[in-house]
Amino acid sequence: MKTVTVGKGPNPGEPEGVKVTSQVSSSSASVSQPQTESSEQLKGKTHVEIVISVIALIISLLSLAFTLWYHLYPGEVKPLKPSAYSIIREVGPFPSDHLVIPMEWENTRGQPVLVRNPYLVLRALTPEGKETGKELRFPLAGGYPEISSKTFAEHYEYFEHVNSFSLDPHSVSRKVLVFHVEQWWDDKSSLHKFRFKGNENYRVYIGFQLNLDKHSQTVLFDFHVYDTVDRLDRTGTEGYWWDYFSLE
DSSP states (O other), rough: OOEEEESOOOSSTTOOOOEEEEEEOHHHHHHHHHHHHHHHHHHHHHHHHHHHHHHHHHHHHHHHHHHHHHHHHOOOOOEESSEEEEEEEEEEEEEEEEEEEEEEEOOOOOOEEEEEEEEEEEEOTTTSOOEEEEEEEEEEEEEEEEEEHHHSSSSSSSSSSSEEEEEEEEEEEEEEEEEEEEEOOOTTTTTHHHHHHHOOEEEEEEEEEETSOEEEEEEEEEEOOOGGGGOTTSSTOOOOOEEEEEEE
């Protein structure tokens, strides 16, 4: 509350020394209060925006780093050791034994690759596991969708790219690959009717070419040929013309 003493008024009849009492409205005292709150709100809003901007920048940098890693990482391409293999006696018009191997191929590169002309080299082993110097070469023939009597009753499938298949970047792909002995097609060759025999031992090497790079060759697995293979017969009454063997 504020009291003001006023002198003689300018108008006739106005008493002298009139005390005028006026009450300062609380609303006028609080005029500056909304401005103070707005300033604080503005500061808080600015702080939140800065935090959000920093988080967005970090996410963008992480996304860029991941994109560069995904597409530019050199990585490697390799076949993983299979857990089993199959031997089929006669496929279509060709009487030789065929090797069927379910394989997983790992590509840790940032780009898709083309695996070209894969082949197996089987090197005979002594019972003690030493290589004898005798070897057989099995180029890729094609593939099957799965391992079963139903699929093996049909001819294997050829790949879209002859003797080649592609792998996506940063992936592990499963392929059921079929390999046949060299000169399987030549009825004048001693390999035309090639047969695995029970109790043989082999070390399997796999070779392949990536895109247009040089061929590389690495050990894939060792395996023992069980004597049940001697009973495989496509024309026999038992219908026992293929078998599945574990490598574990």
